[in-house]
Every structure is written in structure tokens, then in C-alpha cells.
Amino acid sequence: xxxxIVGSVALDSIETSGGSVEEALGGSALYFSWAASxxxxxxxxxxxxxxxxxxxxxxxxxxxxxxSGIERLPGESFRWAGRYSPDFNHxxxxxxxxxVFADFNPKVPESYRDxxxxxxxxxxxxxxxxxxxxxxxxxxxxxxxxNFWIDGNRDALLEVLGRTDVLMVNDSEAIQLSGHSNVxxxxxxxxxxxxxxxxxxxxxxxxxxVDDNRIFYVPALPIEEVVDPTGAGDSFAGGFMxxxxxxxxxxxxxxxxAMVYGAIMGGFAVEQFSVGRFGEIGLEDVKDRVVRxxxxxxxxxxD
Amino acid sequence: xxxxIVGSVALDSIETSGGSVEEALGGSALYFSWAASxxxxxxxxxxxxxxxxxxxxxxxxxxxxxxSGIERLPGESFRWAGRYSPDFNHxxxxxxxxxVFADFNPKVPESYRDxxxxxxxxxxxxxxxxxxxxxxxxxxxxxxxxNFWIDGNRDALLEVLGRTDVLMVNDSEAIQLSGHSNVxxxxxxxxxxxxxxxxxxxxxxxxxxVDDNRIFYVPALPIEEVVDPTGAGDSFAGGFMxxxxxxxxxxxxxxxxAMVYGAIMGGFAVEQFSVGRFGEIGLEDVKDRVVRxxxxxxxxxxD
Numbered sequence: 001x002x003x004x005i006v007g008s009v010a011l012d013s014i015e016t017s018g019g020s021v022e023e024a025l026g027g028s029a030l031y032f033s034w035a036a037s038x039x040x041x042x043x044x045x046x047x048x049x050x051x052x053x054x055x056x057x058x059x060x061x062x063x064x065x066x067x068s069g070i071e072r073l074p075g076e077s078f079r080w081a082g083r084y085s086p087d088f089n090h091x092x093x094x095x096x097x098x099x100v101f102a103d104f105n106p107k108v109p110e111s112y113r114d115x116x117x118x119x120x121x122x123x124x125x126x127x128x129x130x131x132x133x134x135x136x137x138x139x140x141x142x143x144x145x146x147n148f149w150i151d152g153n154r155d156a157l158l159e160v161l162g163r164t165d166v167l168m169v170n171d172s173e174a175i176q177l178s179g180h181s182n183v184x185x186x187x188x189x190x191x192x193x194x195x196x197x198x199x200x201x202x203x204x205x206x207x208x209x210v211d212d213n214r215i216f217y218v219p220a221l222p223i224e225e226v227v228d229p230t231g232a233g234d235s236f237a238g239g240f241m242x243x244x245x246x247x248x249x250x251x252x253x254x255x256x257x258a259m260v261y262g263a264i265m266g267g268f269a270v271e272q273f274s275v276g277r278f279g280e281i282g283l284e285d286v287k288d289r290v291v292r293x294x295x296x297x298x299x300x301x302x303d
Numbered sequence: 304x305x306x307x308i309v310g311s312v313a314l315d316s317i318e319t320s321g322g323s324v325e326e327a328l329g330g331s332a333l334y335f336s337w338a339a340s341x342x343x344x345x346x347x348x349x350x351x352x353x354x355x356x357x358x359x360x361x362x363x364x365x366x367x368x369x370x371s372g373i374e375r376l377p378g379e380s381f382r383w384a385g386r387y388s389p390d391f392n393h394x395x396x397x398x399x400x401x402x403v404f405a406d407f408n409p410k411v412p413e414s415y416r417d418x419x420x421x422x423x424x425x426x427x428x429x430x431x432x433x434x435x436x437x438x439x440x441x442x443x444x445x446x447x448x449x450n451f452w453i454d455g456n457r458d459a460l461l462e463v464l465g466r467t468d469v470l471m472v473n474d475s476e477a478i479q480l481s482g483h484s485n486v487x488x489x490x491x492x493x494x495x496x497x498x499x500x501x502x503x504x505x506x507x508x509x510x511x512x513v514d515d516n517r518i519f520y521v522p523a524l525p526i527e528e529v530v531d532p533t534g535a536g537d538s539f540a541g542g543f544m545x546x547x548x549x550x551x552x553x554x555x556x557x558x559x560x561a562m563v564y565g566a567i568m569g570g571f572a573v574e575q576f577s578v579g580r581f582g583e584i585g586l587e588d589v590k591d592r593v594v595r596x597x598x599x600x601x602x603x604x605x606d
Binding site: 181208214225256257290 | 478521528562603
């Protein structure tokens with residue numbers, strides 16, 4: 001089924017103890033689309049400047065990602081530069097230049113408006129509302145956000161939550177948003193604001209899903225050599241939503257499966273700089289990891 | 304089968320944002336024994352001063368915990384005082400008085416020496432070696448340690464590892480011991496030092512087990528109201544080893560089950576101050592949590 005993502009398209013410059021990249025493809029919409037494209041077609045809404053290397057997006061087009069909703073405006077593309085600590089537990093932002101993204105005003109093309117699965121990437125809550133006003137009758141709205149909006153645009157964010165089915169955030173964001181220091185209390189608080197499901201990501205530890213009295217926990221696949229954690233969360237979202245969209249099923253059991261696909265895509269994302277790893281793998285690699293996740297989590301106790 | 308624990312018996316004074324206790328039962332041997340006692344008898348080697356409230360241990364005796372190996376010496380018992388941050392992510396030691404524990408010289412009673420399952424609690428590595436010299440022919444030796452010994456008694460600790468089947472430590476300890484900042488690399492390093500299995504605990508995120516090319520991950524059971532995290536790791540060890548001892552089976556499948564029992568006991572431990580929660584529950588509560596863990600980790604993907 002049709003899957004829409006609204007988010008950032010950026011150029012990332014990243015330093016780690018193991019290497020660096022300059023102006024590599026980045027942004028939530030790109031990570032999401034790459035990850036999702038293994039399972040389901042994707043329609044993207046975003047904005048870039050007239051300096052964006054559009055040729056570099058050809059690979060995505062070939063994979064069924066519709067980028068006709070990426071607006072190209074005069075000016076600079078969104079650029080972000082950051083550096084990770086050797087253990088990847090800390091990230092320092094070295095530079096943020098919003099460029100044309102500063103005035104991002106998402107326009108959902110006519111051909112996208114009947115999308116049944118909608119992912120609202122981490123953008124200003126007012127813009128997320130604006131997107132929801134433009135889509136006709138989605139079956140599932142999943143929303144991401146960040147500390148900046150939780151602090152500064154709380155009312156609009158709560159309005160978004162009232163129109164959201166699944167809030168998908170990091171544990172620290174859930175804690176900040178809810179005011180509960182316990183992450184499970186935070187998740188239950190979220191369920192009282194509108195979403196029927198909360199997905200809480202915990203970085204290298206995995207993620208859990210909470211809906212009506214049920215919890216599912218998926219660990220992260222053990223990775224001995226993390227290269228670049230950027231985009232892991234958006235890749236998680238891409239795997240999650242693409243599985244739900246392709247099955248066109250919103251049952252709790254399908255959401256459990258979607259969590260596993262999310263964890264798989266988040267894992268691939270960190271194995272190379274930028275979206276590099278996605279260019280190296282195929283559906284068979286994804287299926288191999290399903291088997292590895294099953295083995296990672298399997299136990300039997302009869303008594 | 305016979306299960307031996309050598310560890311500390313202490314009196315803990317603990318402050319959290321939710322309350323406090325003074326001189327409550329504590330120490331690795333007590334948490335371990337309480338947790339294990341639901342599944343298998345336990346024999347304890349430890350030391351207390353002549354001020355220790357021995358009556359308070361009657362409950363444990365009644366549960367099949369043999370405390371004839373707890374030496375009672377003139378002097379003060381081991382006392383520890385600490386305070387947790389409101390989110391329980393940080394712990395500050397307010398006071399440590401080793402008392403008679405400073406000169407702990409574990410003596411394994413004759414009746415304990417044929418124990419088949421041996422847990423070396425977090426004590427000086429030289430004493431752990433001393434214990435191993437006193438037991439006859441154990442089927443499984445599991446060892447804990449801490450930053451203090453990793454720093455100061457590294458050679459002796461490596462000698463212990465050479466005689467250990469399972470090293471069970473926190474992720475930060477595995478990282479410190481191995482010099483690898485990636486926790487999975489750290490685990491594989493541990494496997495090269497002697498142990499055939501590494502169990503890495505990750506606090507509220509759960510724990511994983513690594514042996515020859517296989518990894519099993521168990522999350523922590525979601526707990527909305529943590530009261531006191533003290534002793535969670537030792538309770539985990541108690542659940543883990545008691546399950547292995549009662550099944551008397553060292554297969555990988557049994558170790559997976561043992562991880563789940565470990566996580567269950569670690570979860571109970573944090574729900575009250577000291578060992579309080581263990582006094583409130585029975586085997587049925589343990590079995591209920593097995594079912595909850597199965598549901599927490601369950602997914603099915605066919606394609």
C-alpha cells in the first residue's frame with residue numbers, strides 16, 4: 001500500500017574515530033526511504049536547495065522511491081556536521097546550516113494525497129499538522145519528534161499526537177515529553193495523549209512497542225563494528241512502516257514483525273557512513289537478519 | 304544439584320527519591336541465595352561480624368539455604384551506604400565499612416566441597432582462586448568481578464578466568480576488562496581468556512549471553528516502579544545458576560532458559576528495598592513471569 005514520508009533531505013559531514021565523510025546523503029527522508037525501499041514503494045515530500053546533487057538520488061528512484069514531492073528551491077541545501085565519541089555514546093554537532101529547510105512548507109502532491117501510510121519525520125509540529133491536513137484518509141499515521149519541539153512547540157506537538165496512531169521516539173524524548181523518568185510510565189503517558197501505540201527506541205539496546213497492555217521488545221542486532229550511527233532511527237522507522245504498508249495489516253502481531261524489520265534496517269544503517277550500507281545489500285540480506293533476530297530472541301520453557 | 308555461592312553478606316543503607324532503608328540485609332551472597340532458593344537449594348560461604356542480625360536469616364534457612372558456611376567473627380559486619388539518582392542511572396557511595404569482610408578468607412566447609420555448581424561472587428580474585436582450590440570437581444564455575452579488581456588485581460583475575468566457565472559482568476566491566484569499547488567485541492575477547500560463555504548484563508536494558516558463535520538476548524521485564532536497584536545483578540546470577548543446577552544440564556538451550564530466570568529474579572529484586580520482594584512472592588509468581596517474558600520477546604515471520 002502507498003507509503004508517504006515527509007522529512008529532511010540533507011548533506012551530512014560526519015567524523016568518527018574510524019573515519020569521516022563530507023556532504024554525504026543524509027536526512028530523515030533519505031534514510032527512511034532507503035530502508036523502506038526493500039519492502040514497499042515510497043513517496044517522499046521534502047525540500048532541497050539548487051546545490052543538491054540530484055543525480056545521487058537516482059539509485060533511490062530506481063528502487064521505487066517517488067521523489068517528485070521533493071521541492072527544489074533556489075538557495076543552499078540543509079547541511080549538518082557532527083562528530084561522535086569513540087564509543088558512539090555522545091554526538092557533538094559541529095555545524096547546522098538549515099538553508100532552504102528553514103522555510104520548509106511541505107506540499108503533498110496531488111498524486112500522494114491518498115497515501116494510506118504516513119510517516120511524519122522530525123519537523124516542526126505545525127508543519128506536521130499541515131501535512132495531515134493535506135492527506136485524505138490515512139490508515140496509519142506515525143510521528144517522530146525531538147527535544148527542540150518538545151521544549152518549544154509543545155502545544156502544537158500535543159495536537160499532532162491527537163491525530164497520530166503511533167508515536168515513535170527515543171527514550172530520552174519520551175521521558176522529556178511525559179515528565180516521567182521511568183520509560184514505561186512515559187510510554188503509557190503517551191498512550192493517553194492520542195496514539196494507540198508508542199514505539200520507544202533505545203539506541204544500541206533496541207526498542208520496545210507498547211499498546212493496550214501489551215509490550216514487545218526487540219533488541220538491536222549485535223554489531224561489532226559500528227561505523228556511523230546517524231540515521232539509525234529513521235531507518236528503523238522506514239523498515240517498520242514499509243512492513244506494515246506491504247502487509248496492509250494493523251494487527252498487534254504485524255506491528256511486532258514491523259519492529260523486527262525496523263531493528264534490522266537500523267542495524268544496516270550503522271554499518272556504513274551515510275546510506276552506504278543500503279547500496280550493498282539486497283532482500284536476501286534482510287531475510288537473513290530475520291532469521292538471526294529469531295535466534296537472538298528464542299527460548300523455550302515448558303514448566 | 305548442589306549449588307555453592309561465595310560472596311558478601313552485608314548491611315546496606317540505601318536512599319532513593321522514593322524512600323530509604325537503614326542496615327537492611329544485603330550483599331551478593333544474600334541476593335543470590337534468595338533468588339536461587341525458588342528453584343534450587345543453595346550453600347553459602349561468607350563472613351559476618353558478631354553484630355550481624357542472624358535471626359533475620361532464618362527465612363533463608365527455611366527455604367533450603369545452608370548458611371553453615373557463613374563464618375561469624377568478632378568485629379563489625381560489612382556495611383555499605385549509597386544513594387541513587389531519581390532516574391536510578393547514577394549511584395553514589397556514601398560510606399563503605401568493610402569490617403570483618405576486609406580479611407575475608409573463604410573456607411569452604413567439608414560438606415560443600417563436592418558442589419557441582421559454583422558461583423564466585425565479586426570478591427578479590429586471589430580469594431576466588433582460593434575457593435576454586437577448595438572445591439573438588441565442579442561442573443560449572445561462574446564468576447563475577449568489578450572495576451576495582453580489573454584495575455588492581457588484573458593478573459589474578461585473568462588466572463580466575465582461565466578456570467571459569469562463565470564470566471558474568473556488567474557491560475562497563477566487560478569494556479574495561481577487554482579494552483574494547485564495543486561490548487560484543489569485549490564479550491568475544493572474554494571468550495579468548497578461558498570462559499566458554501560470557502554473560503553481559505546491561506542493567507535496565509537486559510542482558511546477553513555469548514558462546515561459540517551464538518548470542519541470546521533477554522530484555523529486562525518492564526517495571527514502572529523501580530524501588531531499589533541494589534542486588535539486581537546478584538539476583539540475576541542466582542536465578543541463572545539455580546536453573547542450571549536444578550536441570551543439571553549445560554546445553555546452550557538451558558543457558559538461554561537460565562538467562563530468562565536471571566532476568567526474572569533481577570526484576571523482582573528491584574521492586575522493593577533489600578531482599579524484601581523475595582519474601583512476598585512464590586514459585587507461581589516466577590512462573591507467571593516466564594509467560595510474560597515469552598510474550599515480551601515473541602514474534603513470527605514466515606517469509
